[in-house]
Amino acid sequence: MKLRILGCSGGIGGDRRTTSILIDEDILIDCGTGVGNLSVEEMRKLRHVFLTHTHLDHIATLPLLVDTLFNDLHDRPLVIHALEESMEIIKQHIFNWQIWPDFFELPDKSRPSIEFQAMSAGETRELQGRTIEMIPVNHSVPGVGYRIQNDTGSFAFSGDTTTNDTLWEVLNRHDGLDMLVIECAFSNSEKQLSDLAGHYCPETLIADMSKLRHRPRVFITHLKPGEEDQTFQEITEGLRGFDVVRLHSEDHFQL
Secondary structure, three states, rough: OOEEEOOEEEEOEOOOOOOEEEEEOOEEEEEHHHHHOEEEHHHHOEEEEOOOOOOOHHOOOOHHHHHHHHOOOOOOOEEEEEEEEHHHHHHHHOOOOOEEOOOOOEEEEEOOOOOEEEEEEOOOEEEEEEEEEEEOOOOOOOOOEEEEEEEEEEEOOOOOOOOOHHHHHHHHOOOOOEEEEEEOOOOOOHHHHHHHHHOOOHHHHHHHHHOOOOOEEEEEEEEEEEEOOHHHHHHHHHOOOEEEOOOOOOOOEEO
């Protein structure tokens, strides 16, 4: 299983891209501005998008992606997997003929360009030897993370979250975990804002990591621009016993 980090920043500017992870060639986890790193030919290989939640930094390029692929999707729509609540938000506020055309009705209702398949927390999908499990997390809007496994390895992505028990309980049910991609948006000096926004800061992340019985490599994502160095330093100083790495756009991994 191949992973390509298309975007992992909490903002934009310079080489910063917002959240999106490519699995092999056909699956996206989230659809932030990092999707713009793909060529059109690479986009044409996409078949599935799994969304963690509906904040703009995680869905910004979804409308543009569908529009770009429109002529390729007439006979095989792009499948979007998400919470029912998330898709209702996207239908109401994005594909509404005002912000963007309704590609659930184009080219016509009987042959839409996108197909929505609702998932519930705890549900799994099997896609060509890869098991994708949806995990409830604690964010300011309905949100989830995912655990993905095949016969050669496993990784988990927290999505956006703050202090919770659900992510760790699910991860601990499995025998192992090779790689954990987890968010930490703000430094400890902004803990109050972090709590309000439903994000980890180093203090709350470190406390929650003690709940995990596995020792995967830990990759920090979603650092806010301007605070990246301080926030990552606070994580590494407090998180002992883990191999902690700062994630960057266009990092590649093989599991």
